[in-house]
Amino acid sequence: MPVKNEFDVIIIGGGITGAGTARDCAMRGLRVLLIERQDIATGATGRNHGLLHSGARYAVKDSESAEECIRENKILRHIAANCVEDTGGLFITLPEDAETGYGLDYQATFLEACNSAGIEARAISPREAIDMEPSVNPTLIGAVVVPDGSVDPFRLCSANVTDAVLHGAKVLAYTEFLDFIREGDTILGVKVLDTRSGEKAEYRAPVTVNAAGIWGHGVAEKAGVHIGMYPAKGALLVFGHRVNNVVINRCRKSADGDILVPGDSVTVIGTTSTKVPFEECDNMEVTPDEVRLLLREGCALCPSLSSTRILRAYAGVRPLVADDSDPTGRSISRGIVCLDHESRDGVKGFVSITGGKLMTYRLMAELATDAVCRKLGVSRSCTTAETPLPGSMDGRIESVSKRFEGKPTAGQKSAAGRQGDMVNKIIFETEADKQLICECENVTLAEIKYAVRELGVRNLQDLRRRTRVGMGTCQGTLCIRKAAKALAEALGQPELAPKLAADYLDERWKGMRAVGWGDTLREMEFMQRVYKYQKPYSYDEV
Amino acid sequence: MKFDVIIIGGGLAGMTAATALQEAGLKCAVIAEGLSLHNASRREFSTAGGTLLTGDRVTEGQFEDNRLLSVRTEKLEDVLLEADSFILATGKFFSKGIVADMDKVYEPLFGLDVEYEEDRSKWFDPSFTAPQKFLEFGVRTKDGCALKDGKPIVNLFPAGEILSGISSAQSDATEQIKKSAQDAVTAIRRK
Numbered sequence: 001m002p003v004k005n006e007f008d009v010i011i012i013g014g015g016i017t018g019a020g021t022a023r024d025c026a027m028r029g030l031r032v033l034l035i036e037r038q039d040i041a042t043g044a045t046g047r048n049h050g051l052l053h054s055g056a057r058y059a060v061k062d063s064e065s066a067e068e069c070i071r072e073n074k075i076l077r078h079i080a081a082n083c084v085e086d087t088g089g090l091f092i093t094l095p096e097d098a099e100t101g102y103g104l105d106y107q108a109t110f111l112e113a114c115n116s117a118g119i120e121a122r123a124i125s126p127r128e129a130i131d132m133e134p135s136v137n138p139t140l141i142g143a144v145v146v147p148d149g150s151v152d153p154f155r156l157c158s159a160n161v162t163d164a165v166l167h168g169a170k171v172l173a174y175t176e177f178l179d180f181i182r183e184g185d186t187i188l189g190v191k192v193l194d195t196r197s198g199e200k201a202e203y204r205a206p207v208t209v210n211a212a213g214i215w216g217h218g219v220a221e222k223a224g225v226h227i228g229m230y231p232a233k234g235a236l237l238v239f240g241h242r243v244n245n246v247v248i249n250r251c252r253k254s255a256d257g258d259i260l261v262p263g264d265s266v267t268v269i270g271t272t273s274t275k276v277p278f279e280e281c282d283n284m285e286v287t288p289d290e291v292r293l294l295l296r297e298g299c300a301l302c303p304s305l306s307s308t309r310i311l312r313a314y315a316g317v318r319p320l321v322a323d324d325s326d327p328t329g330r331s332i333s334r335g336i337v338c339l340d341h342e343s344r345d346g347v348k349g350f351v352s353i354t355g356g357k358l359m360t361y362r363l364m365a366e367l368a369t370d371a372v373c374r375k376l377g378v379s380r381s382c383t384t385a386e387t388p389l390p391g392s393m394d395g396r397i398e399s400v401s402k403r404f405e406g407k408p409t410a411g412q413k414s415a416a417g418r419q420g421d422m423v424n425k426i427i428f429e430t431e432a433d434k435q436l437i438c439e440c441e442n443v444t445l446a447e448i449k450y451a452v453r454e455l456g457v458r459n460l461q462d463l464r465r466r467t468r469v470g471m472g473t474c475q476g477t478l479c480i481r482k483a484a485k486a487l488a489e490a491l492g493q494p495e496l497a498p499k500l501a502a503d504y505l506d507e508r509w510k511g512m513r514a515v516g517w518g519d520t521l522r523e524m525e526f527m528q529r530v531y532k533y534q535k536p537y538s539y540d541e542v
Numbered sequence: 543m544k545f546d547v548i549i550i551g552g553g554l555a556g557m558t559a560a561t562a563l564q565e566a567g568l569k570c571a572v573i574a575e576g577l578s579l580h581n582a583s584r585r586e587f588s589t590a591g592g593t594l595l596t597g598d599r600v601t602e603g604q605f606e607d608n609r610l611l612s613v614r615t616e617k618l619e620d621v622l623l624e625a626d627s628f629i630l631a632t633g634k635f636f637s638k639g640i641v642a643d644m645d646k647v648y649e650p651l652f653g654l655d656v657e658y659e660e661d662r663s664k665w666f667d668p669s670f671t672a673p674q675k676f677l678e679f680g681v682r683t684k685d686g687c688a689l690k691d692g693k694p695i696v697n698l699f700p701a702g703e704i705l706s707g708i709s710s711a712q713s714d715a716t717e718q719i720k721k722s723a724q725d726a727v728t729a730i731r732r733k
């Protein structure tokens with residue numbers, strides 16, 4: 001009996017790589033199924049700096065990565081304008097760097113490497129650097145300006161998923177990959193589990209793409225294929241406000257905690273690099289030693305961090321491809337690895353796309369899609385480098401917010417900033433729609449309804465990733481009951497509200513526990529107090 | 543300036559103790575930063591003739607042997623505020639009655655001994671709504687007196703949430719807080 005394929009390609013993993021691949025495949029006319037065991041952007045995609053690399057960080061040691069970065073940097077500024085903030089970046093040299101061989105001589109090497117990789121870099125005086133970024137360590141002896149920026153990885157991932165769907169892709173979140181459907185040496189499709197309903201299902205396609213990040217190691221094993229992956233944990237800290245407006249890097253060999261990135265209302269310092277066992281990848285906890293290290297290095301970039309409240313800590317796992325000769329994982333090129341398992345391992349209908357980084361997701365998706373198209377005999381070429389994503393199609397925020405009648409409210413302006421031209425789909429019908437649910441991030445009831453309607457939001461974590469609900473200074477302390485009620489009602493299941501709020505608070509609590517001292521501990525006591533008589537699980541009205 | 547009792551902190555514990563002592567005929571002063579000042583008892587205390595120093599905070603204490611002799615405040619920097627007894631009711635973490643940094647938990651005003659769990663991994667339960675160990679931390683006492691370097695300060699009585707084992711963050715602790723204030727009052731009146 002001939003196999004009837006409902007899809008041309010199945011993509012495993014709803015991180016930025018899978019989302020980008022789904023978009024590219026769908027834009028090339030393929031029938032796409034994307035499966036993701038949790039929500040989109042729950043793995044490494046949502047657990048990094050949100051740095052729009054200029055490539056300067058890699059210029060000296062890895063010119064190939066540097067060139068890739070600056071090319072993709074320019075592309076993302078165009079296709080994902082709404083996800084990117086052009087902050088600019090500084091690479092600073094501190095007096096102590098001179099003692100370790102990374103003084104101004106190294107700065108000259110660095111400048112040369114940047115320029116030959118095509119990264120516009122120019123040295124400025126310490127005085128100019130302080131004028132450009134007043135929070136920078138004033139003892140600096142040199143600085144280089146590079147075209148770094150910040151990028152909202154949640155928004156970027158969501159925009160890719162949205163566009164894939166607009167091009168006909170089917171996206172199943174909370175759908176876990178269980179095993180392959182296999183006949184001889186050919187992969188015919190996947191067996192999956194709907195983690196909400198507990199129901200199992202099978203989907204078939206001539207090609208399956210493994211884009212599961214670090215979890216791709218296990219996915220490949222199920223196909224009997226070994227990819228020697230290297231789980232490198234990276235821990236980061238979020239500070240209570242936007243301390244710097246320009247990305248600050250250390251102009252030396254890449255090390256722990258040497259990048260400080262402003263993102264929306266906060267600042268993020270990172271990262272560390274530690275090899276961790278695969279079993280730990282599902283539940284990363286940031287250790288006191290990691291926090292200590294990040295704080296020490298962060299304060300070297302920006303001394304005022306020592307007196308800034310830490311909102312939370314988090315960690316992600318980089319999907320590096322293993323090189324056992326280097327125990328730290330630092331000198332591995334963050335290069336893209338695209339594997340056709342037919343030529344590599346004799347397994348037909350199976351492609352893995354891994355390695356790489358957030359910055360190069362589009363290129364990774366292009367390479368993976370090229371591989372898929374070769375297998376399917378499709379010759380359409382990639383257009384993702386020229387075609388803007390939903391939300392970024394209509395220029396800048398200013399023109400978008402003109403669409404509102406009269407003067408836009410704070411909530412409408414923020415919504416335009418987050419959702420770009422998709423803001424058209426946010427319906428401000430009543431006065432209630434304009435009311436702010438999250439006051440740190442200016443999220444309105446209308447934006448929550450929109451996120452449920454258009455972006456597939458099912459719980460408060462999903463909502464946070466798409467609207468920044470509860471990501472600001474109060475970490476949801478003051479808004480979560482309101483947000484839970486609004487979301488539960490928008491989902492048509494008001495009885496869900498207590499569970500939504502309780503799950504959300506446990507997640508926030510996790511990030512705070514790792515940094516539970518000083519003002520963060522004060523906030524934690526306060527948070528407990530706020531919910532004393534209104535336990536999230538006994539929630540009944542707002 | 544000399545008082546019978548100086549009460550540091552104007553929350554439920556501080557004002558309960560201050561009002562009881564003032565109404566019992568002792569000359570009392572309350573030094574309170576203001577935000578957490580208990581408004582109902584504030585009127586009662588003032589009506590009874592108590593001295594209220596609001597919007598001010600204690601900066602240092604003068605100790606001799608095992609006694610606290612006097613304190614200075616931020617605003618009345620030149621004035622030495624003396625008393626026979628002191629009540630310390632500055633609360634827990636939120637009100638900075640006790641402070642945690644990365645390595646230790648301490649009482650910031652006088653460096654009193656604090657009871658806390660040294661193993662940070664035991665401070666928190668992963669579930670937000672479960673009991674949280676850190677809320678039990680607080681100053682140690684012996685016969686109601688604060689301890690400093692293991693020795694009792696015989697005229698310094700902590701009351702309310704600064705004490706280890708008392709917290710109103712997860713449940714109603716009004717009765718416990720009032721009782722700790724009354725205990726301090728009893729101890730002072732016995733002297």
